[in-house]
Amino acid sequence: MLIVGNDLKTLIISVSAKVHKALIVCLLFISGLLCYYSAKSISSIFRWEKLVSHTSIHGFEDVREQYTRLYTQLENNPYFMFNYGIELVLAKEYEQSIPILHRVCRYFIDTDILCYLGDAYKGMSQYENAETTYRLASNMVPIKFYPLYCLANLYNETGNVDNAINVANIIINKKEKVRSYTTYKIKTEMKQMVDSLSFISNKSP
Numbered sequence: 385m386l387i388v389g390n391d392l393k394t395l396i397i398s399v400s401a402k403v404h405k406a407l408i409v410c411l412l413f414i415s416g417l418l419c420y421y422s423a424k425s426i427s428s429i430f431r432w433e434k435l436v437s438h439t440s441i442h443g444f445e446d447v448r449e450q451y452t453r454l455y456t457q458l459e460n461n462p463y464f465m466f467n468y469g470i471e472l473v474l475a476k477e478y479e480q481s482i483p484i485l486h487r488v489c490r491y492f493i494d495t496d497i498l499c500y501l502g503d504a505y506k507g508m509s510q511y512e513n514a515e516t517t518y519r520l521a522s523n524m525v526p527i528k529f530y531p532l533y534c535l536a537n538l539y540n541e542t543g544n545v546d547n548a549i550n551v552a553n554i555i556i557n558k559k560e561k562v563r564s565y566t567t568y569k570i571k572t573e574m575k576q577m578v579d580s581l582s583f584i585s586n587k588s589p
Contacts, residue, residue: 428457432464444471455484462491473500478507495521499534511542527561533570536577545581552578 432454435447444451451468458464466488472481485501498521505514515538521531532555539548552574560567 428454444475462488470500473504476507478504495525495528495531499531502534506538514538529555529567529570536574540577549578549581
């Protein structure tokens with residue numbers, strides 16, 4: 385009995401030691417993977433920051449392929465996707481930008497994202513989607529002028545004169561929470577639009 389007990393105790397100690405070693409190996413392996421992917425992610429973010437600096441000076445065209453490669457590594461980073469989606473809209477790559485901006489909306493949503501998404505829809509001649517998106521942006525933050533400005537221009541560009549004039553007048557009569565040169569320019573442009581469209585409308589038989 386004593387011999388069996390000693391053998392069993394030795395076996396338990398041996399198994400425990402093997403389990404302990406296996407746990408250490410697993411932890412080291414997991415730690416190594418985490419370090420690798422963390423370093424890879426940090427490297428990708430540094431490369432993205434360089435692309436942003438380059439784009440602000442030289443434009444998007446030179447770094448388009450690099451953005452595409454980074455997308456596979458930072459596709460779960462909403463801020464990268466937001467930046468990439470905007471650059472695609474500005475480069476008139478509307479079809480490619482729309483799914484990327486939609487992915488951003490899963491993480492966060494604001495009027496800027498919606499206005500760029502509306503621009504992409506307009507660029508694709510999907511005018512109903514553009515209208516819906518601009519209106520959603522305006523309803524989200526009613527004090528903002530820019531979504532309504534986008535909507536008025538959409539109506540003007542698609543020949544919807546009555547709606548263009550109506551939205552332009554809303555902008556002209558809208559009170560400013562904070563006076564700025566941007567809102568002054570928007571209101572001035574809307575006044576010119578109303579004058580121009582009213583003149584054309586009055587001339588029509």
